[in-house]
Amino acid sequence: METTPDKQDLERLEAVAGNGLLDRRAFLRSGTAVAGAMMGYTFVRSAAAERLAEEPWSLAPGGISRPYEQRSHFEEKIVRTLSNPNGEPRTSHARTPHHLVNGTITPNGLHFTIVHSGTPDIDPDKHRLVIHGLVKRPLVFTLDSLSRYPMVSRFSFVECGGNSAPMFSKEPIQASVQALHGLASCAEWTGVKLSTLLDETGIDAKAKWIVAEGADSLALSRSFPVKKALDDAMIALYQNGERLMPGNGYPMRLLLPGYEGNMNVKFLRRLKLVEQPAMSYYETRTYSQILPNGKAFRFYFLQEVKSFITHPSPGLALRGPGFYEISGIAYSGNGRISKVTVSADGGKSWGEAALQAPLLPKAFTRFRMPWRWDGGPAVLQSRAWDEAGNVQPTRAQFVAERGETKEVPRVLGFPNQHYNSLTSWAVDAKGEVKHVYA
């Protein structure tokens, strides 16, 4: 039988904001009756609890261990959504299902990827990286030679400049968190600091920019400042412990923590030090948000502070009133997340969410907020701050500054970039969750 929670017990819990948001510390007090009394919706209480059904997998030996472990076939539906499943000659997006994963690491199979001319099949032994231009000694590196250098590891998100672009729409597009925000993921990257390699080549004093070029057939190229190269740029060789996934730049990619996704050039084969940015296709014709006054930022490298709720979210309906944990991810190209607040009443009142340690700069941070849903309508939002003092804008603030969807000739590029306002999920009386503007 389902249990009936004690209403009085529930009300003992400390509300911190309207419409059922509870103190984030409620569950840190292990052993208190408060926590115990408060859930009570989700289990089956049974005097015969210990009589478990003997399922077939408990009655016969199981399967053989594999050299490379694969997911259970029951999980095969957990996949990235593809924008170009037949590989037509155009851009291919593969989006992370944020509502179906948890924690902060994106597993390698589900890390988002975008490729503009397919995923090259690169022989790592033949791949080369050249560093040249305004250097003292132009050099060529193999994967093997890079492996002898000192390495570093860091957890870092990568996010496409076009992530969340559907939210430029004047009306809220009915889509999942995967469709709206699935072009951001987070992994542990290991490789050689670019500054280490630039110590080898030497840098001509005139060099201010570096043009990075990939070995894909598009030879995708982007410019970035030498200053970033000497800060935290990395030639990444490993993703969550193993070699990069093909769609993430195998056998090596540039990692520019906190910078726009495609500046983290994949299949990296060339770094040319120059005086001026190259003004390549992807830094001028696209990835430049056109502002309400018709102008555009010349460059917009940084992925600004953002957060969104992943649980619940569209497709994850609530099953009746009671306790839920609201959880999601927050990140900023500026550094660490310092605070996330959550609202259940469309922004009228806010409570502070718990942030899962460790809090790492330019990496996903999971936030969690206990919530008691009373079965009535609710609008869930999250809002993040970073350690540099930036705060995620409301949609109204964002639109006032950056505008809504631009209809421009394609020759002018893809104008809907760098969207980072709050996301709002409306919960109806049936527990269905949909995307709204609030």
Added chain:
Amino acid sequence: METTPDKQDLERLEAVAGNGLLDRRAFLRSGTAVAGAMMGYTFVRSAAAERLAEEPWSLAPGGISRPYEQRSHFEEKIVRTLSNPNGEPRTSHARTPHHLVNGTITPNGLHFTIVHSGTPDIDPDKHRLVIHGLVKRPLVFTLDSLSRYPMVSRFSFVECGGNSAPMFSKEPIQASVQALHGLASCAEWTGVKLSTLLDETGIDAKAKWIVAEGADSLALSRSFPVKKALDDAMIALYQNGERLMPGNGYPMRLLLPGYEGNMNVKFLRRLKLVEQPAMSYYETRTYSQILPNGKAFRFYFLQEVKSFITHPSPGLALRGPGFYEISGIAYSGNGRISKVTVSADGGKSWGEAALQAPLLPKAFTRFRMPWRWDGGPAVLQSRAWDEAGNVQPTRAQFVAERGETKEVPRVLGFPNQHYNSLTSWAVDAKGEVKHVYA
């Protein structure tokens, strides 16, 4: 052409210990000539560096993005080694190739697994977890109901009590770091704290132990103290963001951070609170190291402080004198790693290694140490300390206390458990690396 490093430049680098160990901070001084002058062994210097060969993958569009990204086929040789590849009716080990991964996260495909009766193919919708025995309210949970509870994430290693067992041998077994230490891995685990569920069931004051049982056909069971349950025990539902791998307990496992691997019961279906440990097969007949005096510890739950060098290691030969980074992993069931030292002269002198941040309790910590190999014989060792003040023993210290390989009737169990001394790799003049006792 290969470059010729300037010997004088090399000698400017600060030695911290014998046989070429260098100051770990040598590479933190980005932009100094010191670092630049010091490598110089590994790249090709070329005036025509910018003329890269046009490989086929740069000349035609690449492949289609897949819903679930797979590794490059060039990486297919990077696998776990299997002790029972044909699935005979006995234990199956699958070992992590530590020398072929990097960073601190073990990718899900390469996380070690041990199963004693194969890997069950569990339907997650039919799986149940019961908590009963000395509780106030016996309860049954489904995967769905668990998903409504507050969750936590933590990076945690899991290590088999029998990891490193080959090192009990009187002679050093010639094997790779995968064969010697491959039964330890590290992941980000996300799930529900066991203390949260015990708040729901309530705990009878007489309950001191919990018997955990798996849904595999062996119904593997282990006892652990209620005190651990109320500390950091977790019912883990996600491994590096996605649902647990089948070999790691899909759809749920007990996670007892820092405790012996098989106490982290996989396919978890039952937790029974009791007054006394169950003295199950795996806590009495095996996993008990027999001491030189013929006695054994009754229980030995904690995985003690350990470290080993993964790069270089057997199978990763050095290619001529010059710079190398010595790197490896360290961990302790007691908490954080506080220090790792490295020796290149078989323990005569030691230098302190750099520890990769973030330093997390009961998780892998990667250490790194710059080394200039002069081409002569070297014996590489690492030694770890944890924040509780424990230090990894030398082999002589370990053997004096715990003994070497025991030949005992199998009925008495598997006596070679909980080995944690230093590991020594000898490098010969050809750069080959082999396992030695030193």
